[in-house]
Amino acid sequence: MVSPMTGYSGTKDDHLKRLRRIEGQVRGIAKMVESDTYCIDVLTQVSAATKALQSVALNLLDEHMAHCVVAAAREGGAEQDTKLREASEAIARMVKS
Amino acid sequence: MVSPMTGYSGTKDDHLKRLRRIEGQVRGIAKMVESDTYCIDVLTQVSAATKALQSVALNLLDEHMAHCVVAAAREGGAEQDTKLREASEAIARMVKS
Amino acid sequence: MVSPMTGYSGTKDDHLKRLRRIEGQVRGIAKMVESDTYCIDVLTQVSAATKALQSVALNLLDEHMAHCVVAAAREGGAEQDTKLREASEAIARMVKS
Amino acid sequence: MVSPMTGYSGTKDDHLKRLRRIEGQVRGIAKMVESDTYCIDVLTQVSAATKALQSVALNLLDEHMAHCVVAAAREGGAEQDTKLREASEAIARMVKS
Numbered sequence: 001m002v003s004p005m006t007g008y009s010g011t012k013d014d015h016l017k018r019l020r021r022i023e024g025q026v027r028g029i030a031k032m033v034e035s036d037t038y039c040i041d042v043l044t045q046v047s048a049a050t051k052a053l054q055s056v057a058l059n060l061l062d063e064h065m066a067h068c069v070v071a072a073a074r075e076g077g078a079e080q081d082t083k084l085r086e087a088s089e090a091i092a093r094m095v096k097s
Numbered sequence: 098m099v100s101p102m103t104g105y106s107g108t109k110d111d112h113l114k115r116l117r118r119i120e121g122q123v124r125g126i127a128k129m130v131e132s133d134t135y136c137i138d139v140l141t142q143v144s145a146a147t148k149a150l151q152s153v154a155l156n157l158l159d160e161h162m163a164h165c166v167v168a169a170a171r172e173g174g175a176e177q178d179t180k181l182r183e184a185s186e187a188i189a190r191m192v193k194s
Numbered sequence: 195m196v197s198p199m200t201g202y203s204g205t206k207d208d209h210l211k212r213l214r215r216i217e218g219q220v221r222g223i224a225k226m227v228e229s230d231t232y233c234i235d236v237l238t239q240v241s242a243a244t245k246a247l248q249s250v251a252l253n254l255l256d257e258h259m260a261h262c263v264v265a266a267a268r269e270g271g272a273e274q275d276t277k278l279r280e281a282s283e284a285i286a287r288m289v290k291s
Numbered sequence: 292m293v294s295p296m297t298g299y300s301g302t303k304d305d306h307l308k309r310l311r312r313i314e315g316q317v318r319g320i321a322k323m324v325e326s327d328t329y330c331i332d333v334l335t336q337v338s339a340a341t342k343a344l345q346s347v348a349l350n351l352l353d354e355h356m357a358h359c360v361v362a363a364a365r366e367g368g369a370e371q372d373t374k375l376r377e378a379s380e381a382i383a384r385m386v387k388s
Contacts (some may be wrong), residue, residue: 012133016130030116033112036103040167051194053147057144081130093144094147097145
């Protein structure tokens with residue numbers, strides 16, 4: 001059964017695949033540090049993992065907007081206000097991280 | 098033996114500890130998605146992991162500058178130019194990711 | 195008369211005030227460069243102006259979501275899809291800039 | 292006479308040209324808001340101005356590293372430590388803004 005709380009249920013497998021790849025990237029970065037890889041090459045991989053995480057965040061947000069925010073907008077009232085404030089705060093955290 | 102190529106040899110254990118924590122954070126995010134956690138709560142954890150990765154990158158860069166860039170500056174010539182260009186490109190990737 | 199196209203009509207004066215302050219900050223940075231101010235002090239002001247611009251963007255986006263996206267969500271259909279895609283692209287640009 | 296404190300004296304005119312262009316961009320954004328331009332189009336220009344500011348910052352930092360940081364590295368001691376710490380803090384502000 002699909003949770004009523006998540007906007008990403010249709011694309012869960014995609015997100016899981018990407019997150020596992022990122023987990024592998026971070027493990028690979030630890031191995032690079034372990035074996036004294038040149039700093040700049042480690043940094044390149046850290047930037048790649050950071051970009052991959054931001055891309056997951058952008059996709060999750062898109063789905064959240066297309067499902068949860070749209071549903072709340074149709075309902076209006078306090079639910080709409082809560083969803084807009086939450087989305088706004090999540091976007092601010094993404095922009096600043 | 099310590100590699101002559103890395104600026105972070107003195108703090109390797111700290112970096113490894115932080116990277117393992119981030120690996121655990123990413124695994125935790127996958128579990129949140131797996132169990133249909135509310136999108137906004139997933140996004141909060143993705144932003145936290147992103148910030149943690151950026152912090153690892155800033156520390157690696159500091160050590161790279163304090164060791165490799167300083168050594169190259171004292172040597173001068175082509176080695177200095179290479180190290181400055183590499184550092185510049187790594188910083189640009191961090192700012193844009 | 196208020197344009198039907200903007201979500202920020204109620205807060206236009208605030209945005210204008212902030213943008214004029216940022217314009218002044220950028221002019222001040224040019225003056226710092228003009229008078230050979232120490233690089234690091236110039237960089238501090240560039241980061242402050244960048245943060246101020248991002249803050250304007252976050253506020254404009256909030257208002258866009260609260261007005262234009264909410265209205266489109268209630269209308270549904272192609273208008274909703276367009277507004278969601280536009281917002282998604284604007285957020286991606288903000289995260290990457 | 293060239294100030295001994297700045298690493299960007301050779302490229303001052305370039306920086307000034309870019310900063311004046313950014314000042315014009317910000318003024319243009321205020322005009323867009325003034326005339327009720329559609330939010331998303333305003334946001335596109337805000338992101339462009341933000342990117343332009345970050346690019347100025349990256350260039351200033353490059354020159355600071357190639358001149359001030361290199362000179363301090365050759366001098367060593369407290370001056371080197373100060374310059375490295377300042378550069379590190381400036382980079383952290385750029386990554387977070």
